[in-house]
Amino acid sequence: MKRLVLLLTLAMTGCAGTAKPAFPPDPPAADPKLAGMQYLYGSAEAAAISRQAWSALTFYVGEAMQGKDRRSVVLAEGATLDDPKFVPCAGKPAAAVFDVDETVLLNQGFEYDDLTGAPHRDFDDRWARWEKTGVHAVSPTPGAKEALDALRRMGVTVIFNTNRNAFNAGPTEQAIDDAGIGPAKHGTTLFLAGDDADGSGKDGRRATIAARYCVIAMGGDQLGDFSDLFAEASSVPARRAETALPAVAGLWGRGWFVMPNPVYGSALQGGAGDIFPADRQWHDPATPRKEVQ
Template sequence: MQYLYGSGEAAAISRQAWSALTFYVGEVLQGKDRRSVVLAEGASLDAPKFVPCAGKPPAAVFDVDETVLLNQGFEYDDLTGAPHRDFDDRWAHWEKTGIHAVSPTPGAKEAIDALHRMGVMVIFNTNRNAFNAEPTEQAIDEAGLGPARHGETLFLAGDDKTGSLKDARRWRIADHYCVIAMGGDQLGDFSDLFNEASNVPARRALTALPGVAPLWGRGWFVLPNPVYGSGLQGGAGDIFPADKQWHDPATAPKGGH
């Protein structure tokens, strides 16, 4: 929390990502070959195929929480409130009543304003709850990032039967738009296929596959989030490969008789 919500370093990384995204979209719009960055149904990460773009207007698709909005109010309550509270109930209350306790991520408003000026439709694909669509619309709009309209420029968990999976919603958006850029703070904001990895090293390795590695910073843009999410997994043996584990010889047990 100190890093994401308080540090200049996190703010700089966020601005860097939004600046790069804006520049990239400008490049794409000036070129002749617009390509979707939404993986087509049935595609794989090692053999990626993308939704066709012909004749569709351009769009950019973004996650909401810790991508375009910082949930400072919720995280403050999480840090200072009573422990062991039910997350789902708290989050539902937050969506409904925390409208004014959020801020745009650094650089988000400037980037989204620029996308609108360039004629790019901005669409939000989030796992916030469909039953709280109205306050989520209000939170996004009052932060200056809208318009957010449920079913048009805002897609939510509960809009279909896939729960927290986002691919079905991405395909629905891509039926009508050429999605030239996406932003998120979790790998699932780009493809649900990332979350099918069997372990922590395998999930990390998926980001380097030749078919998708060039998309980072060239269509897919990641915002920092060390506070929560699917990236926070694994113990020491999962995170550090065996050939990279080191122990200070000075602290090694001494031989004895």
């Protein structure tokens, strides 16, 4: 009888002589990009933050359009973050300037390919193909269409300033228009990398726009969507501190509006020692420490 019980037990746990593991094996490690994509493209929280930003921007622009003295939010040549000076409006028509990728458009198709495609592919070649062929695999960021429609009804010209390539102006115009947030016309309401000598810098294009318009609001997902001066910071803590400088701190939510993007860009840099100040680091005394950068 004991032998029969033993055989039945072995049969239920696999085969004789092989013990079944007490716990299932650890799942494969998730792609490090996944968490950011889960948040930006899938979460209700990111959608709510996006709508919150667009709602605040619409309210701010509405207030500005009702006032007599409209204020430009484009830094003038020679300005610094400690001493910002702005391009004068001088009776120019009102405009609002926006980055495109992950500001007014979610690049869902490109990021899906990035997550599921073969690793170690050349980014520049893949992005160029995306600009040309991915025009229908995008969506407006939550709240963008409603906000941009409202701005246009107020008489504000909506202008896009993006680092997409000028060689692909046609497909970029189509992507914006097909998403319902256009019109976008290269050289008029769409400015692209290659339009000037600044490369990925946007100050030159901003100056061109500000020469024609009183830019009363700007939106983007990177600090470079507001000023190239932010790129001059010497460290991660210094870059963060620049956003709190008294001369510019009041612009966030009052002319400068930031959209969430935990997936890519200049925000994603620094190791543990850069992110967490030394006087804010805590170690659980009951567990060993691991090496961090």
